[in-house]
Amino acid sequence: MPLWRPLSFFIILLSAGMAHAQYQMISPMLYEGPRISLQDHANRFQSKPLAGDTVSLDYRPDPARRRQNLAHFVEMSRTTSPADADNLAQIFASRDILEEMRTPMGKVGLRIDNVADAYTLWWIDAWQASRGINGDVDRQTVIAVRDQAARAFAQSGSLRGASDAAKQEMAEALLIQALLIESGVEQAKANPALGPQLATAVSLGAQGMNVDLSSMTLTENGFIAAK
Template identity: 40%
Template sequence: MPPQPAPEAHLAKERAHGTGAGDRRGDLDGRAAGGGPGRLGLEHHHPLGHRHGPARDLLPQPAPAANSAGLRYTPSPERRRANLDRFLAGWRGDAKSRRELEAVLRDPTFMPKLEAELGRFGLRSDNLADAYTVWWINVWHAAHGVTGDPTQASVKAVKAQSERAMLATPGLAGGDDAGKQAMAEALLLQAVLIGSAAEQAKADPAQLRQIGDAARRSARGFGLDLDAFTLTDAGFVPARSG
């Protein structure tokens, strides 16, 4: 893991806030993205990218010291509805964009499509480390103007880093299902907004920079400096200076 900032500290802050990155959308809402879900492309969002490139060989990663099974949870439809309500309550766009976003997120096909896309990268929606992996990659991509798919190797490596960080964060793996589901779904929804906004803005450099700046501010709120590390097939590594 990159030495600065420590993801464990970021995760501890998320846990202290209760639901994680999704409650700190900041500028990553209708105003920064330039419109409602139709313009964001949420209906067709791929949470880890938008182009289906060939799979790369997966990079072997050391197993976490503790059992990563503790990061899984059993999702509850009732809790999911409550989490969506909370997410929508913090929406900063206008009433029309909020209604459009709500229609997308409450569509019964939304989560199955999201889960299918996660599965393409070997990830699951009921795993806290997997949700953090999606968020971390998407927010870094947005900050650096990247709109394509990550490699399979980089996803697997970041998943291993996320697991190690979460298992090193007191109370996360041993938390109850409600808390893990709230945090995971907040991260996934945030990743949807970030990835979709960046994809829609890829032909507009000025707007893409605006979204990147918003992603940096959002991550900085948790002490995460997105310019301190680089995404590679070995995961996130310290950025070269100079």
């Protein structure tokens, strides 16, 4: 059964040139627009969707839109970490790093062209980083969280009627955040003193999305309220 950490190749790529200031780039979102606010809904951990709640979370990726999204992120990053922004710009220019995530994500049942799948990757990575955890997550757990995220999006109605461009912008923002978090986790393995900095950055970023990572626990059935 495939385990978590599907992005190890990209983590090495990012870690090679990223400075400690990368934690400042772990922000609520990478675009101007509605924030993902699933925490607003009391039934986040509900096991069944509400009747009639359906929404398409798939989108058709557009290469031009992707270049625009990544360029926007690089420009936003320059205000907090110019050197890291330059490094990311070089990475983005040299390869389609998001498209290359398709295969490793697929090994744990996720796709790059689905908003709930991108949210799942970010959600699990963020929760683990906030707790200083660096463990594997099995496919069953990943799928449970994905289904949970899809239900929450459907119930929130935040993406009902959203265009492919809007969904791509949101998903790619989450994918880049997941890459940055995984990069930070790898750096903290080599330098444990960085762990608390990463945990704080991730927790604050999640709060900006109205997600309190400390209020939940990850189980094989998805996230549940922490006791």
